[in-house]
Amino acid sequence: MAGQLKEVRNRIKSVQSTQQITKAMKMVSAAKLRRAQDAITQMRPYSKKLQEMLSNIVSNSDGDMAMPLATDRPVEKVLMIVVTSDRGLAGAFNANIIKLAKLTINQRYPEQYRKGQVAIWGIGKKGYEHFLKNNYRTDATFKDIFLNLTFEHVQRASEAAVKGFLNREYDVVEIVYSQFRNAATQQFTVERFLPIPKVEKKKGDIKADFIFDPSQEELVTELMPKILNTQLYKAVLDSNASEHGARMTAMDKASENANVLLKNLKISYNRARQAAITTELTEIVSGAAALQG
Amino acid sequence: MNLEILTPDKKLYSGEVYGVQMPGISGSFEVLEKHAPLVSALKAGRVKVLKDKNNHVSFFDIQGGFVEVLNNKVTVLVEGAVAVESAS
Numbered sequence: 084m085a086g087q088l089k090e091v092r093n094r095i096k097s098v099q100s101t102q103q104i105t106k107a108m109k110m111v112s113a114a115k116l117r118r119a120q121d122a123i124t125q126m127r128p129y130s131k132k133l134q135e136m137l138s139n140i141v142s143n144s145d146g147d148m149a150m151p152l153a154t155d156r157p158v159e160k161v162l163m164i165v166v167t168s169d170r171g172l173a174g175a176f177n178a179n180i181i182k183l184a185k186l187t188i189n190q191r192y193p194e195q196y197r198k199g200q201v202a203i204w205g206i207g208k209k210g211y212e213h214f215l216k217n218n219y220r221t222d223a224t225f226k227d228i229f230l231n232l233t234f235e236h237v238q239r240a241s242e243a244a245v246k247g248f249l250n251r252e253y254d255v256v257e258i259v260y261s262q263f264r265n266a267a268t269q270q271f272t273v274e275r276f277l278p279i280p281k282v283e284k285k286k287g288d289i290k291a292d293f294i295f296d297p298s299q300e301e302l303v304t305e306l307m308p309k310i311l312n313t314q315l316y317k318a319v320l321d322s323n324a325s326e327h328g329a330r331m332t333a334m335d336k337a338s339e340n341a342n343v344l345l346k347n348l349k350i351s352y353n354r355a356r357q358a359a360i361t362t363e364l365t366e367i368v369s370g371a372a373a374l375q376g
Numbered sequence: 377m378n379l380e381i382l383t384p385d386k387k388l389y390s391g392e393v394y395g396v397q398m399p400g401i402s403g404s405f406e407v408l409e410k411h412a413p414l415v416s417a418l419k420a421g422r423v424k425v426l427k428d429k430n431n432h433v434s435f436f437d438i439q440g441g442f443v444e445v446l447n448n449k450v451t452v453l454v455e456g457a458v459a460v461e462s463a464s
Contacts, residue, residue: 122385125385125386125387126384126385128380128382128387129382129383129384129453130384132382132444132451132453133442133453135444136415136442136444136451136453139415139444139446140415233385234383234384234385234455234456235456238455291413291446292412292413293413293414293415294412294413294414294415294416295414295415295416296400296401296402296414296415296416296417297401297402297417301417302415302416302417302442305417305442306442309441309442309453309455312384312455313384316384
């Protein structure tokens with residue numbers, strides 16, 4: 084009896100300490116989530132203005148412009164940039180992204196995959212490791228971006244992708260990442276990175292007599308890589324925020340589950356304790372009765 | 377004239393200014409009140425912001441970027457910009 088009591092007590096202790104950890108992780112994620120969200124809000128005006136500038140230039144030009152980054156060509160070689168996180172314990176976050184990436188390969192590029200023409204750049208350790216283990220063509224160059232999440236780092240990855248596209252190493256580049264909706268919801272998306280969808284002239288754009296320096300064409304050529312940089316940066320920031328959101332929810336669930344477990348354990352502990360007391364009492368009483376008799 | 381200096385990481389400067397000097401790709405230039413609409417690329421160099429006529433200036437080192445002037449509003453988009461402590 085006493086042995087069982089001790090066992091239950093030990094289990095209660097261990098569940099309690101696990102709960103402490105999950106609670107702490109939840110708090111940490113909440114704080115990190117706020118910072119990640121701030122970063123997204125901070126970059127929004129920049130990327131918005133960049134887009135505006137591009138459409139201003141295009142709207143104020145006559146005729147079509149040659150845009151090498153917006154040219155479709157037959158798809159032979161594919162590059163997938165898969166953004167996952169560096170750490171686990173975020174529920175199904177990483178698993179879902181990897182699943183989506185595989186699904187995209189199977190549905191859209193099965194031919195290319197069979198020929199071994201699908202390359203994967205894993206941003207974030209988890210995804211990279213998974214694809215490495217499963218014999219995909221991976222490249223480790225950019226897996227450590229989350230260690231030091233700055234625009235400059237992300238820029239390097241996006242510039243490498245642009246260069247690969249221009250050198251015809253890749254005919255299409257897709258990003259698989261998780262869009263941040265709110266702390267509890269992530270939307271896993273596949274986004275076309277290259278070639279860029281053609282920029283259409285819009286009716287609502289400002290017609291002004293702009294002075295362009297250098298020419299419009301050169302400006303557009305300069306602007307497009309910058310827009311791509313911000314696009315990838317946004318994807319990475321979104322994934323970062325999603326990761327913390329996902330971890331927060333996962334840890335909240337874990338703490339809750341620990342509570343349920345603790346409640347049940349306490350009931351069985353008290354039951355065992357009471358049983359022990361009852362037996363002891365019976366022994367004493369029957370012992371006394373035997374003496375009297 | 378309203379000036380905004382934006383980077384991907386944050387808004388670096390925002391407010392009313394007298395003028396701003398920038399390293400254009402084909403040479404340095406200055407934008408003052410009521411400048412004509414302009415879109416230009418910038419190269420690496422130093423942006424000089426003139427807060428008023430009395431030589432209240434601040435500097436930013438940039439790696440390159442773009443500037444748009446429209447309706448008395450100047451928007452500078454730069455990557456890798458840092459504020460420089462003025463030497464004066």
